[in-house]
Amino acid sequence: MPNLGVAAIVLFCLTPFYWMVATTLRPPNQQFDNSLIPRSVSPENLIAVFDPSVGFHRALLNSFLVAGITTALTLVIGTTTAYALARLTFRGKKIVLAAIIATVMFPGISLIVPLLKLFTDIGWINTYQAMIVPYLSFALPLTVWLLTTFFKQMPFDLEQAAQADGCTPGQAFRKVILPIALPGMFTAAVLTFIMAWNEFIIALTIVNRPKMQTVTVAISQFTGAQQFELPFGTQMAAGVVVTIPLVLLVLICRRRIIAGLTAGGVK
Amino acid sequence: MSATTATPPLTPDQRRRRPVRAGGGTRPGQRGAARWIIPLGPALFLLLAFFAGPILWTVWASFTNAALTGAQAAQTEFIGLANFERLLADPRFASATILTIVFLLGSGVVGQTVLGLTLALLLQNRHALVRGAVGVIVVGAWVVPEVVAGFVWYAFLEREGSLNAVLGFGGVESQNWLFTAPMLAVILANVWKGTAFSMMTYAAGLSEVPSDLKEAARVDGASGFQVLFHVVLPLIRRTIATTLLLVTLQTVQVFTLIYVMTSGGPGSRSTTLPLLMYEQALQLGDLGYGTAIALALLLVAGLFSLVYVRMLGTEAKR
Numbered sequence: 001m002p003n004l005g006v007a008a009i010v011l012f013c014l015t016p017f018y019w020m021v022a023t024t025l026r027p028p029n030q031q032f033d034n035s036l037i038p039r040s041v042s043p044e045n046l047i048a049v050f051d052p053s054v055g056f057h058r059a060l061l062n063s064f065l066v067a068g069i070t071t072a073l074t075l076v077i078g079t080t081t082a083y084a085l086a087r088l089t090f091r092g093k094k095i096v097l098a099a100i101i102a103t104v105m106f107p108g109i110s111l112i113v114p115l116l117k118l119f120t121d122i123g124w125i126n127t128y129q130a131m132i133v134p135y136l137s138f139a140l141p142l143t144v145w146l147l148t149t150f151f152k153q154m155p156f157d158l159e160q161a162a163q164a165d166g167c168t169p170g171q172a173f174r175k176v177i178l179p180i181a182l183p184g185m186f187t188a189a190v191l192t193f194i195m196a197w198n199e200f201i202i203a204l205t206i207v208n209r210p211k212m213q214t215v216t217v218a219i220s221q222f223t224g225a226q227q228f229e230l231p232f233g234t235q236m237a238a239g240v241v242v243t244i245p246l247v248l249l250v251l252i253c254r255r256r257i258i259a260g261l262t263a264g265g266v267k
Numbered sequence: 268m269s270a271t272t273a274t275p276p277l278t279p280d281q282r283r284r285r286p287v288r289a290g291g292g293t294r295p296g297q298r299g300a301a302r303w304i305i306p307l308g309p310a311l312f313l314l315l316a317f318f319a320g321p322i323l324w325t326v327w328a329s330f331t332n333a334a335l336t337g338a339q340a341a342q343t344e345f346i347g348l349a350n351f352e353r354l355l356a357d358p359r360f361a362s363a364t365i366l367t368i369v370f371l372l373g374s375g376v377v378g379q380t381v382l383g384l385t386l387a388l389l390l391q392n393r394h395a396l397v398r399g400a401v402g403v404i405v406v407g408a409w410v411v412p413e414v415v416a417g418f419v420w421y422a423f424l425e426r427e428g429s430l431n432a433v434l435g436f437g438g439v440e441s442q443n444w445l446f447t448a449p450m451l452a453v454i455l456a457n458v459w460k461g462t463a464f465s466m467m468t469y470a471a472g473l474s475e476v477p478s479d480l481k482e483a484a485r486v487d488g489a490s491g492f493q494v495l496f497h498v499v500l501p502l503i504r505r506t507i508a509t510t511l512l513l514v515t516l517q518t519v520q521v522f523t524l525i526y527v528m529t530s531g532g533p534g535s536r537s538t539t540l541p542l543l544m545y546e547q548a549l550q551l552g553d554l555g556y557g558t559a560i561a562l563a564l565l566l567v568a569g570l571f572s573l574v575y576v577r578m579l580g581t582e583a584k585r
Contacts, residue, residue: 005385005389006386006389006390006393006397006401009382009385009386009389009401009405009462010401010404012459013404013405013407013408013459013462014404015423016408016416016419016420016423016459017404017407017408017419019419019422019423020415020419023422077309077310077313078310080306080307080309080310081306081307081309081310083306084303084306084307085307088303088306090303096307096311099314100314103314103318105512105513105516105572106318106322106516107516107519107520107564107565107568108520109520109522109541109544109561109564110322110325110520110544110561110562110564110565111317111318111321111322111325112544112545112548112549112561113325113328113544113548113549113554113557113558113561114320114321114322114324114325114328114558115317115321116335116548116549117324117328117333117335117554118320118321118324120335133313133317134317136313136317137313137314137317137318140310140313140314141314144310194410197412198410198412198413198414200412200413200414200522200523201522201523201545205549215412216412216413216414216415216523217414219414219415219418220414220527232418232422235418235422236418236419236422239411239412239414239415239418239419242412242415243410243411243412243415246410246411246412247407247410249410250403250406250407250410251403254399254402254403254406257406257410258402258406258467
């Protein structure tokens with residue numbers, strides 16, 4: 001009986017994935033075929049996605065740039081912030097920590113309107129930074145939160161011993177603390193990358209020039225404005241292409257992702 | 268899940284532990300503001316400029332006729348409570364609020380909690396291999412971009428989609444489920460997308476329930492369900508409340524999935540508050556009215572959060 005339950009839920013979770021792959025592999029003239037197993041398999045949809053006229057290469061490049069830069073900046077700023085919060089004592093630290101927790105939970109969608117207004121005013125429409133900076137400020141709170149708890153439970157003796165041995169505080173941080181903190185930073189990096197890679201509404205709102213679009217926006221506009229006659233095959237193929245890097249990430253570091261996610265949830 | 272407890276920073280008792288400080292010696296942070304303003308500066312600037320600032324602007328703009336284009340964009344005027352009066356009189360706002368709450372209760376509270384908790388409970392004593400495989404599949408659903416998930420579910424539920432093919436065997440008339448039951452469709456898709464998150468947090472919570480407590484209840488003759496409802500669930504109440512809080516705050520702002528699957532239609536039958544805000548502010552350019560809707564959205568999220576915080580509070584008093 002419990003096995004049956006697990007099987008049912010797994011089936012529910014797997015069906016859409018299967019459908020996505022099956023639709024991708026169907027030849028375009030069988031797009032609306034509903035047979036469970038595609039009658040014939042062809043790579044045409046995947047080839048169509050990478051047709052130069054679609055511009056999907058460029059969208060992939062844009063997404064890699066935006067998500068990559070966001071992740072790198074989040075790590076640098078997040079690590080210094082978290083380390084300072086874990087090690088320094090100063091007035092108002094509790095307020096800073098409380099503010100960070102509050103921003104982790106804040107429904108970011110309500111910031112779309114002001115961000116659009118702001119970026120229109122300062123001429124950032126159709127730029128990478130108009131995506132990177134908001135993603136950075138969305139990803140920072142969780143990163144800081146994750147890493148602060150990580151640094152806090154490292155004994156302060158570690159750096160003191162290193163400093164007694166002649167390290168400067170900077171060296172102590174780089175040579176002693178950073179190597180131990182790498183797993184935590186890795187978790188934060190993976191979560192940030194996924195968040196930035198998947199983000200849709202800011203990318204849709206801030207960017208309207210096709211050359212600057214990220215993959216999520218590009219997929220949504222494969223057909224133009226009309227919602228009803230969709231080229232399912234191409235869309236699913238693009239979906240598969242976009243999802244593969246993420247599924248690989250999940251397979252490689254499932255434990256870290258789960259650990260990072262639950263850190264926000266269970267206190 | 269064992270994976271979560273294996274990673275050091277996450278077990279709650281470690282988190283509560285204070286960092287060990289060397290007695291006497293050089294205490295950090297006592298050499299003035301420069302020591303913390305430099306490392307904290309960039310993060311504080313970003314959060315002030317691109318988080319706190321926009322929130323304050325939202326509050327201000329909701330009292331104005333700010334617009335994206337046209338004369339009002341150049342000359343924004345203060346119009347008092349007009350946006351809010353319009354909001355209360357707008358039948359689409361009322362319907363969007365109700366649909367948001369339906370979406371929240373259906374997919375966030377009922378769907379994800381029930382399915383996530385069930386899955387976590389079912390997997391609790393499985394073989395590590397089974398847990399690993401199910402974990403990958405469920406986390407896979409969480410990691411798929413919302414846009415892609417939206418299109419997959421769209422393809423699955425529309426008239427030519429596979430759901431009709433399956434139901435056809437049972438004699439159910441072929442129909443476009445996105446048209447006949449738009450809310451059900453988006454709720455189902457969001458449950459699919461979000462179950463992973465709740466399953467993971469519940470699994471982490473369950474792994475901290477001491478097994479001898481369950482065994483003791485068993486020895487005293489409690490049935491499996493009695494153990495669940497009288498021993499396990501009360502013990503993980505904190506986890507349930509925090510998970511509900513996080514899931515609610517995520518669910519209330521779901522935009523992409525609905526936008527891709529139904530665009531809020533047919534008519535406004537699946538226009539939740541985020542979609543209404545997007546339509547008013549970004550498609551019609553009425554920023555003032557849009558920010559008023561954004562504040563209403565925050566109010567809904569805040570009210571639900573209050574319920575969970577009270578849940579946490581009553582527990583702490585016991």
